[in-house]
Amino acid sequence: MKKDMIVKVKCDGCGKEIECPEGMMKTSKKHLCYSCFQDPKKYEHFSDDERRNVHVDAPIEQFADTVADNIAAMMVEREFPGIWSEKKEELKELSKKDLAKEMFGVGVFKGVQACMDFMGNMAVPPKDVVTVGSK
Numbered sequence: 844m845k846k847d848m849i850v851k852v853k854c855d856g857c858g859k860e861i862e863c864p865e866g867m868m869k870t871s872k873k874h875l876c877y878s879c880f881q882d883p884k885k886y887e888h889f890s891d892d893e894r895r896n897v898h899v900d901a902p903i904e905q906f907a908d909t910v911a912d913n914i915a916a917m918m919v920e921r922e923f924p925g926i927w928s929e930k931k932e933e934l935k936e937l938s939k940k941d942l943a944k945e946m947f948g949v950g951v952f953k954g955v956q957a958c959m960d961f962m963g964n965m966a967v968p969p970k971d972v973v974t975v976g977s978k
Contacts, residue, residue, distance in 0.1 A: 854900075856885035861900035871898035881909060883916055914957075915950075922953055 847864035854861050856879025863874055872893045879885040880899045889897065901909065926949055927934075934942055 852898075854879055855889075856880075856882070863898050863900065867898045870896055872896040874898045874900070877901040877905070877909075880913065883913060883920075915954075918950075918953060918957065 847866040849862045850865050850868055851860050852863045852868075852874045853859070854876040855873045856875050859876050859878075861874060861876045863871065873886070873889055873896070875886060875897055877900060880901060886894065886897070899906070926946075934945065937945060
């Protein structure tokens with residue numbers, strides 16, 4: 844198995860020089876160092892497309908927890924206002940335990956929904972690709 848060459852690029856959050864595998868240069872729209880990736884304010888101005896196609900120069904052992912934490916923070920920021928305005932009166936009537944259970948359930952649902960949407964987007968071929976059996 845051939846290893847990618849490493850290319851030096853600038854972090855789009857702070858400008859620090861970081862490493863990127865050459866193969867990722869074709870798909871990555873933005874690059875972040877691990878420090879900037881941990882601070883969502885450093886990339887809140889990225890478009891959705893840029894966020895989906897960002898390369899992060901991160902230590903592999905810390906990557907999974909950091910990704911989960913950042914996605915959760917982004918989803919809370921984006922989804923909570925709508926959930927609150929839709930269910931505010933109903934939620935005010937619940938005990939603290941029932942409120943925690945309800946909001947935990949909404950969070951799990953939104954997380955699974957986002958995961959399914961992501962997997963669905965990965966399964967859709969680009970518009971210029973014709974799949975076998977398509978018209």
